[in-house]
Amino acid sequence: MNVYKCTLLSNTRLTESSHDLRVLAPEMKDARPGQFVHVKCEGFTLRRPISVCDFDGEILRLVVDRRGAGTDWLTSRAPMTVLDILGPLGRGFSADGNILVVGGGIGTPPLIYAAKSAASADAIVGFRTASAAMLLGDFSEVCGTVQIATDDGTLGAHGRVDTLLEKRLAEHKYDRVLACGPAPMLRACVRVCAGAGVPLEVSLEERMGCGVGACLVCAVKLKDGNGGTYMGRVCKDGPVFRAEEVCFDD
Amino acid sequence: MTDMRVTLAGVELKNPIVVASGTFGFGHEYAELFDLSELGGICVKGTTVSQRDGNPSPRIAETPSGILNAVGLQNPGVDAFCAEEVPFLRKFDTKIIANISGNTLEEYALLSEKVSAAGVDLIEVNISCPNVKAGGMAFGTDPRSAAAATDAVKRNAGKVPVMTKLSPNVTDITEIARAAESAGADALSLINTLLGMRIDVRTRRPIIRNNTGGLSGPAVLPVAVRMVWQVANAVKVPLLGMGGVASGADAAELMMAGASAVAVGTALFGDPYAAVRVRKELEEFCETNGVAAVRELTGAVRPW
Ligand SMILES: Cc1cc2nc3c(=O)[nH]c(=O)nc-3n(C[C@H](O)[C@H](O)[C@H](O)COP(=O)(O)OP(=O)(O)OC[C@H]3O[C@@H](n4cnc5c(N)ncnc54)[C@H](O)[C@@H]3O)c2cc1C
């Protein structure tokens, strides 16, 4: 982990609001699936956490959705811009064995690197609508089967990923499910995987300050295994947690 | 070569740049990035008598040139701090500044006794944290209770000097400063965060789960400079200035206003090397401007 000045090589639009950024970052050599980087956006006090979508030892791929002023700045950078990136940060996925990745919306990017690193992988991805779907080509490259769901039925199955997940787990065996997406989707995955008895790892989101574990603003309530709870840090102890560690109740 | 040494409450710091409580944890994380011995001192995360979970998330919101935070004093408790964190920090050639927060005078006394026995170099008394409903605020906003907390800590600190940390959320900060000084504070630190609030207008919900939080970062620098200046004119004890420092020039500004040393906090979130950079920039400033010893900057403002 360190601060690196990295050159933006390309910036391609994926959907209405999301961009695919390729950054020259050979220094990130330890970047693991599920880890993230903390990107400085000009004019802001805080960095913006973005998951490692892919990394080949040289080129770091970040997929960024325009949500507010910071990601607006980031997604409108021209190639050759030098970005100030802190990373790689946090604890990533156990991306080995035969896995199933489950993603929702802007939670899908980190699952590319995870699927690619595992011995074998299948994917279930969900989006709001067909025009918001992204990275489908990338998922087909690194996964055996890719199932899609959209909230409005404009692409793939009409409905939510957990319906597909439940069916999939009933018919196929996996060492582990890895999930990243909005909180309601993660909660549904917890319920389905617990029912099927399949280990689940979830990647959580929380507003961050330092990104390295020092300021304690990114707290998440975790179970200590003895009936008690304690506060963990999404940036340092996560963002990926074993589902049974996390208190999803509040 | 500028002489970067300064003294704060009789404690010699190798340079005037320290890190602000709550922004640096207990140093473990930043120790992966640089040698903590580069810092004049480390104000560690605030500690309390018992372990605290703190507030629910979200605990942070961005603001124009700053942030709001409501961590709620999450910490492992004073015993864990003394047993685990003090020995870790002792490995570095820098001063350890404990930061203690009590809900009663008895708690302040107990915390003081424990951290001084653990061998910290200086005790910072947090009477100003605006986040904890039952604690901080009340002590920091009333001269009598500010004096009482300072006194409780001082009586139990043995030889360890005591520095009371002032809240900016008061009508007249000099009144509280004088009260702390007369109760025996060897130094004062300021400013803690300014109480603020942000609302997400789409959801009509405050961004921070605690509703309100403490404002810090570059936005508060002018308030910090003004308050340090006022307090420097009101008391004789040395001051540790902080609030929005992000460059060597900012640090020089706080020193000229009257601070003997300067803490860097929120700036670390944008640049993890901020404290080290501020120190270097301050040294360069001194060299360029013919300042032989950085301590000459303290109170060097020439007011109109
Ligand atoms: C571990 C992690 C990985 C992430 N990976 C990606 C990714 O790969 N691609 C992507 O597009 N987005 C990702 N996000 C979400 C992304 O960080 C936010 O969308 C972004 O910070 C919003 O910044 P903004 O200035 O555009 O929005 P604003 O709403 O203006 O931001 C204001 C403040 O709130 C914070 N904030 C707002 N929304 C979020 C959020 N959802 N999570 C964390 N902080 C937030 C911002 O960082 C900033 O400090 C990730 C978040 C986390 C925690």
Ligand SMILES: Cc1cc2nc3c(=O)[nH]c(=O)nc-3n(C[C@H](O)[C@H](O)[C@H](O)COP(=O)(O)O)c2cc1C
């Ligand atoms: C995340 C965070 C946590 C903090 N925790 C504490 C604390 O535990 N005790 C304390 O006295 N001050 C605490 N502070 C206040 C800082 O020490 C400092 O007074 C304030 O942030 C102003 O300096 P800055 O603008 O450089 O950050 C905290 C500030 C932040 C941003």
Ligand code: FES
């Ligand atoms: S963001 Fe500072 S501890 Fe996680």
